[in-house]
Amino acid sequence: MLSLSSMLIPAVLFFALGFLAQLIRSDLKFPADLSKALSIYLLVGIGLHGGIELAKVDPAGAIGAVVAALGLGFGLPVIAYFILSWGIRIDRLNAAAIAAHYGSVSAGTFITAIAFLDSIQVPYESYPVIMLAIMESPAIIIGLVLANLARKEQGNGHEKRVSSELVHDAFTNGSVVLLLGGMLIGAIAQPTGLSKILPFYDTMFMGVLSLFLLNMGMEASRRIGDFGKVGPSLLLFGIAMPLGGAAIGLVVGHWGLGFGVGGTMLVAVLAASASYIAVPPAMRLAIPEASPALFLTLSLGITFPFNVIVGIPLYFAAAQWLIR
Amino acid sequence: MLSLSSMLIPAVLFFALGFLAQLIRSDLKFPADLSKALSIYLLVGIGLHGGIELAKVDPAGAIGAVVAALGLGFGLPVIAYFILSWGIRIDRLNAAAIAAHYGSVSAGTFITAIAFLDSIQVPYESYPVIMLAIMESPAIIIGLVLANLARKEQGNGHEKRVSSELVHDAFTNGSVVLLLGGMLIGAIAQPTGLSKILPFYDTMFMGVLSLFLLNMGMEASRRIGDFGKVGPSLLLFGIAMPLGGAAIGLVVGHWGLGFGVGGTMLVAVLAASASYIAVPPAMRLAIPEASPALFLTLSLGITFPFNVIVGIPLYFAAAQWLIR
Amino acid sequence: MLSLSSMLIPAVLFFALGFLAQLIRSDLKFPADLSKALSIYLLVGIGLHGGIELAKVDPAGAIGAVVAALGLGFGLPVIAYFILSWGIRIDRLNAAAIAAHYGSVSAGTFITAIAFLDSIQVPYESYPVIMLAIMESPAIIIGLVLANLARKEQGNGHEKRVSSELVHDAFTNGSVVLLLGGMLIGAIAQPTGLSKILPFYDTMFMGVLSLFLLNMGMEASRRIGDFGKVGPSLLLFGIAMPLGGAAIGLVVGHWGLGFGVGGTMLVAVLAASASYIAVPPAMRLAIPEASPALFLTLSLGITFPFNVIVGIPLYFAAAQWLIR
Amino acid sequence: MKPVKRIEIVIEEIELENVIDELDRIGVVGYTIVPRAGGRGERGVRYENLQGLGNVQLTIACSETQSIKVIEAIRPILKRYGGVCLVSDAMWVIHDS
Amino acid sequence: MKPVKRIEIVIEEIELENVIDELDRIGVVGYTIVPRAGGRGERGVRYENLQGLGNVQLTIACSETQSIKVIEAIRPILKRYGGVCLVSDAMWVIHDS
Amino acid sequence: MKPVKRIEIVIEEIELENVIDELDRIGVVGYTIVPRAGGRGERGVRYENLQGLGNVQLTIACSETQSIKVIEAIRPILKRYGGVCLVSDAMWVIHDS
Ligand SMILES: Nc1ncnc2c1ncn2[C@@H]1O[C@H](COP(=O)(O)O)[C@@H](O)[C@H]1O
Ligand SMILES: Nc1ncnc2c1ncn2[C@@H]1O[C@H](COP(=O)(O)O)[C@@H](O)[C@H]1O
Ligand SMILES: Nc1ncnc2c1ncn2[C@@H]1O[C@H](COP(=O)(O)O)[C@@H](O)[C@H]1O
Ligand code: NA
Numbered sequence A, B, C: 001m002l003s004l005s006s007m008l009i010p011a012v013l014f015f016a017l018g019f020l021a022q023l024i025r026s027d028l029k030f031p032a033d034l035s036k037a038l039s040i041y042l043l044v045g046i047g048l049h050g051g052i053e054l055a056k057v058d059p060a061g062a063i064g065a066v067v068a069a070l071g072l073g074f075g076l077p078v079i080a081y082f083i084l085s086w087g088i089r090i091d092r093l094n095a096a097a098i099a100a101h102y103g104s105v106s107a108g109t110f111i112t113a114i115a116f117l118d119s120i121q122v123p124y125e126s127y128p129v130i131m132l133a134i135m136e137s138p139a140i141i142i143g144l145v146l147a148n149l150a151r152k153e154q155g156n157g158h159e160k161r162v163s164s165e166l167v168h169d170a171f172t173n174g175s176v177v178l179l180l181g182g183m184l185i186g187a188i189a190q191p192t193g194l195s196k197i198l199p200f201y202d203t204m205f206m207g208v209l210s211l212f213l214l215n216m217g218m219e220a221s222r223r224i225g226d227f228g229k230v231g232p233s234l235l236l237f238g239i240a241m242p243l244g245g246a247a248i249g250l251v252v253g254h255w256g257l258g259f260g261v262g263g264t265m266l267v268a269v270l271a272a273s274a275s276y277i278a279v280p281p282a283m284r285l286a287i288p289e290a291s292p293a294l295f296l297t298l299s300l301g302i303t304f305p306f307n308v309i310v311g312i313p314l315y316f317a318a319a320q321w322l323i324r
Numbered sequence D, E, F: 001m002k003p004v005k006r007i008e009i010v011i012e013e014i015e016l017e018n019v020i021d022e023l024d025r026i027g028v029v030g031y032t033i034v035p036r037a038g039g040r041g042e043r044g045v046r047y048e049n050l051q052g053l054g055n056v057q058l059t060i061a062c063s064e065t066q067s068i069k070v071i072e073a074i075r076p077i078l079k080r081y082g083g084v085c086l087v088s089d090a091m092w093v094i095h096d097s
């Protein structure tokens, strides 16, 4: 029942519409610049909201969230890597690239989770937004470290050192800049001025999300063609990993951070989600030996739809069950 | 007086501004991706509104509208075809291509008509939106059937069968997907969630329309250069056909469907309008022998401006006169 | 204190964020079509607001503003030209091109000034918007006249007459068309219809400005690389000229037009601002011998940031001091 | 470096799908697409627009034998819908990946 | 297939109108435009931007005799505004439409 | 007109920066970029998207000696990331600016 109603929140329905449009081979075109524009708006908007909320709460409280975010950001990709290379036995370099995606987060999934909580009117803590911003980057570093270890073993000369340049790229990533920048502005901007820009970022937020998800549905659907290349065991990983991540997230959110149902569920979503915007180009550059057909299909074609349609209500139900 | 005030609704003024800007050869540029974005927004928005309204009314009542839409969608292109090939005596293939445009509809004209009704605060039925979605496709099929008959007569081998592929394209057209998808979401989405995205699709709707019409005014103006190629009799057709279509639409709306002034006028607008977004590429693919200089100039350069500036207030006055 | 609080209005903070993002070489991309879309929206929006306000006030009162705008538009570039060629002694053609930029205006700076006044809740006259529209063009003509004089002296054959074509381009410039068009529509459109599009142009205005300034911050930051080519004396000009212009604007606004603090400050901003959208391409075409590395770096890289961060609060303080 | 034929095709956006189907049919794997192109020819001016009636520029590097197949496959489409197809010689920098 | 000259011109967006006027003057009908290009040359870096100071890539296939006219018409513009113009040989796939 | 080599490179958007660094290193000043390209090759289909995994088309006109340096600099990148590099002959219309 929860699950069904959640299927029917507009965000999910627009995602499904886009997925379907592509499936029936509609000639519907969604300009790439439009989805870039929408994602800029969404990142700034979620940052602003977060910053405004955070300015109200105890900054000390944020420390726990920061530590948890770093823990998850560095821990999850390592777990994913071992499952992939020892469990599923795919080559180390693809394992490292995929692991980086699952260690990082998907802002789209996070915002959809917030749309879910809003539509069933459940409150949530403001700290998870910081975690979203922090968790973007660490996994990228881990991914490269793992790839270099793998290359060393294989003894091929292509080690690309974790150069300052690469760390720079990971932390000056466009998404991170917009999220942190938005949070800072939300926290320090002069109130009257802020009140003048908020209608833009408030009134339109969920509507813009609906168009963004329409497009992401189309992109997810485009990946289906590569399911063959991915193979059953990896496809299974694309569903098992978010479930495992969510479990860890629930523990961290509830016992680690003492969040309520809303906040705990959001931490689960962060841990369960896989990046499909920031990490793919980073891994393409850092681990060219890895196949985008694998990591994009898993993160965008499997895990993202799974989280949006099944995961979010499921993690919410789990959070309720934990905190009853 | 009605006509003058209608000239002064912002939608029309923005159309005129765009038309003028092009006429005076301003260097004003309107990015193609922006107009694609605006039309995606407008189609989803009109669909959503329609779906919400339709969820409130008796679904049985929709059946009449569906039947009427199919009747108009299949009937109007045939009428147009005979006028063009027997009356104006242009070659059969161009006749078929042009006929398809006039059998289909223009969402831009329909939404401008709604802007007109809103600004003079006249209510209207919700069924015409379904008709808008349904009437997009049939004319495309008819156009091809007519073209094939013509080709057979001319005995040139290029018959392109009304392949399942072509029917597929006609019905999975991007505009249709967005309209029907929006309607479905509007009808079934969970209310709280819907209330969160509506501000985006409500508050901004008429404003977005104003920018869209600014661009359409520019595009219409661009067609003037081809008036020479079109010739006086076809230019006359571009004004006579919408008048004839509107007359049929008034009859169908009033006596056929028993709509009020608003709804009857909208049916007239549907019948009077010619497609300039969905049908041109379909005809370009299906009837390459036909000249875009003819069908685009007629639908976008003549009929669209005529309907927006003269037609809409005229059809409204006629509907008032019918239903006094 | 005024200056600090002004630093903290969101408009300025977003500009700073964009500037910083580029400075730290973030991979943040801002689609060119998006900034074109935002500027179309902002120009129409500011025009509409202006037109609505102007419809309320005494049209006779506008005459003074028009005269003042023409005076500043024709006078400022001449002043700038003499400072550049006699004072700083740069070649005449670059002097002419740069002068044209400083004689014209920056809508972005003007709108940021309005954001500033709104956020400290200071009222302002509606006439300056007309001045904004009028001041776009004259400087372009002056720039070319000066360039031709220079070419005559140098006796090189490349005189490009102030052809009707060029005057045409100056006055049919896209920004001018959108500003004047928006003003006209705001003044004459039917009220109910207008009330339906205003939410779009009101609610979102300051938010859209924030994204536009984010991008302009990035663009300004990009110019830093050319500071070397510009050299210290020209860089100084980029700060001294707006200060001088502002002084003239304050005199014109207060004694010439009898405006209050808000209006006087806006006239100062108009005189202080340098065009970085409309004039660069015009000068590139008219004076190809001039280096974009100079005029773009000065107007977009120096004067625009200076006005947005330091100038606006400064000119406001000066206006307050004048009119206490 | 190995000598190849460089085939440059300009067609309408809406025809691209058909052309790619043809390439698949004759086994041509590689091509580069530059979308949002405009131009002018016998059929008048074309530019990127809402209707998708603009052009795309398609570049194909292939062996001479393949190039002949491509040309034969493309010619009827050009005949029917217009467009241009230019063929020239080039050297392909081999990177044996 | 008939031999033609392939002329490839890169100029600033804002000059395009002038160049097309020149082509009309010398009777060149066909050309292809790729807008939103960027690049670097003597005059520094250019990229698509709000001011329209980016580049466009213009491709013209024409006879040798026409190509000479085009080059003569384009040269002063290149001299004044910068840009490049490359000329090479190509075969035009005829589709006698 | 002077004879030059026309080098046409298609690579992923994200690699562009590295390639330009290489060009700077070997002293190549001029190039033209056509962004937002797509295509297909050994590594499957690519198109402009949110992730910036589309292609860019890079055109370089330079002397034969420079062309050799460019090719040597580009080859390892192509080997590692894929893409194509075509080299052909062209005449550069000199405008001695
Ligand atoms: N001579 C030419 N040189 C370059 N491009 C051409 C030429 N002729 C046609 N084209 C391109 O091919 C498209 C279709 O040509 P057409 O079918 O002749 O109208 C035009 O829009 C141009 O982009
Ligand atoms: N050697 C070259 N190879 C390719 N394109 C070039 C070359 N030189 C210049 N260009 C293009 O022509 C434009 C103008 O060049 P310039 O006038 O030298 O600054 C540049 O922005 C490039 O797009
Ligand atoms: N034979 C070809 N002709 C033209 N472009 C190609 C060819 N092969 C590859 N490309 C381009 O180079 C990109 C990368 O190729 P690849 O690394 O083989 O996947 C593709 O997306 C195409 O844009
Ligand atoms: Na994760």
Ligand code: NA
Residues within 6 Å of the ligand: B076, B101, B102, B103, B104, B105, B106, B245, B270, B271, B272, B273, B274, B275
């Ligand atoms: Na119709």
Ligand code: NA
Residues within 6 Å of the ligand: C076, C101, C102, C103, C104, C105, C106, C245, C270, C271, C272, C273, C274, C275
């Ligand atoms: Na000024």
